[in-house]
Amino acid sequence: MSKKVHFIGIGGIGLSALARYLKKNGYEISGSDIKETPMTKKLREEGIKVTVPHSKEAITDQDIVIYSAVIKDDNVELKEARRKGALVLSRKEALPWILANKKVFAVAGAHGKSTTSAMLASVMDSTVIIGAESKQFGSNMHYKKSDYIVFEADESDESFLNSNPYVAIVTNAEPEHMEHYGYDYEKFYKAYEEFIKKAQIRVLNAEDDFLSTLTDIEAIRLYPSKDIRDIKTVIIDGEPYTSFVLKDLGTFEVWGIGEHIALDASLAILAALNEKNLEDIKEAIKNYRGIKKRFDILEQTKDYILIDDYGHHPTEIKATIRSAREYADLMNIKKLVAIWQPHKYSRTLDNLDRFVECFEGVDELIILPVWNVGEKEVDIDFEKHFKKYNPKFADKIKKERDRIKLVKSQKSIDELKEGLIIGFGAGDITYQLRGAV
Secondary structure, X not given: OOOEEEEEOOOOHHHHHHHHHHHHOOOXXXXXXXXXXXXXXXXXXXXXXXXXXXXXXXXXXXXXXXXXXXXXOXXXXXXXXXXXXXXXXXXXXXXXXXXXXXXXXXXXXXXXXXXXXXXXXXXXXXXXXXXXXXXXXXEEEEOOOOOEEEEEOOOOOOHHHHOOEEXXXXXXXXXXXXXXXXXXXXXXXXXXXXXXXXXXXXXXXXXXXXXXXOOOOOOEEEOHHHXXXXXXXXXXXXXXXXXXXXXXXXXXXXXXXXXXXXXXXXXXXXXXOOOOOHHHHHHHHHHOOXXXXXXXXXXXXXOEEEEEEOOOOHHHHHHHHHHXXXXXXXXXXXXXXXXXXXXXXXXXXHOHHHHHHHOOXXXXXXXXXXXXXXXXXXXXXXXXXXXXXXXXXXOEEEEEOOEEEEEEOOEEEEEEOOEEEEXXXXXXXXXXXXXXX
């Protein structure tokens, strides 16, 4: 068995989880990334050698080199690994080897999959590998000696097809990452169907537009509008929980707010019922403590609440704004402010009309520059498209105690010091909200 594995792009949320998992399984792990980040620092603290930036000297005697989807063929480490004869695999190609011989609970969907995965891991008491940091486990990978792995399966590059699913859980199949599929919707939906068919057990949100058409596939189907009832928010020890009744299984309580939390929890519960008894599930799901950057309450006073949310798709943002309004009302806070950092030009343009609508209900909208991930820069007239919100524009935000300052041209132009303020985006807005940049 190969023992030395190197990850190019190890600072990414997906690759770092795989690196941590292999380290726990006895492999000697190294990695590299283009720049220093909080993740690369954490990995070093965990005993992983990380090189910054990429350097061919990082390739020594590793047996396997795994690289992230953003790494190009001209990467110096990739070229050196191939020259030296190492086995070179993309993340997608590496998954069948990494996940082999395990009962994989693979969770897919355009949104909700990290939350559903973390909830399911709470219930299954198993290893979990996700593309986010579970606040319960304090990491994107929690290791447990078990036959089970809960795995967040990524549709963005079709790598979910290589996730070896024993149970396939699909939260939704909304079109996303269409640039990978050449904007071919038939190809996109066929990939989802193939993923689902690979599993022995399938748990589907049957009210999703596409998933509802798969009537010839044997599956456990959840109909949220009739199967989930009596959804309400309860405050327990000052924290928000959602209480709901699922089918004839009784009442459940899970951390978080909103119908989408009840939906994600219900999918996790139905998947776990194949292996766990009901009463154990009811107790174990209470251990779920949320996902870092998913309705992540960073600061709270009588008149001010600051929340970080990874939402970067219109459906996610719309659902989270409803939850934020409900939480603000419960805490007797009147003003709701959204700070949005658009993620990728392609995603923003593909969903522009839906982004315009998803901020309905906010009292104030602040828009930051698009977080670019290597795409060609595109001019988008945000002032024109979002004019009904009378938005404010800033280059960045600066976190201070009990307030957020808006910065433009290196000058503070305004500050937010009351209301519920929630930041959305998958870029560096999370660090800005935390005062880390």
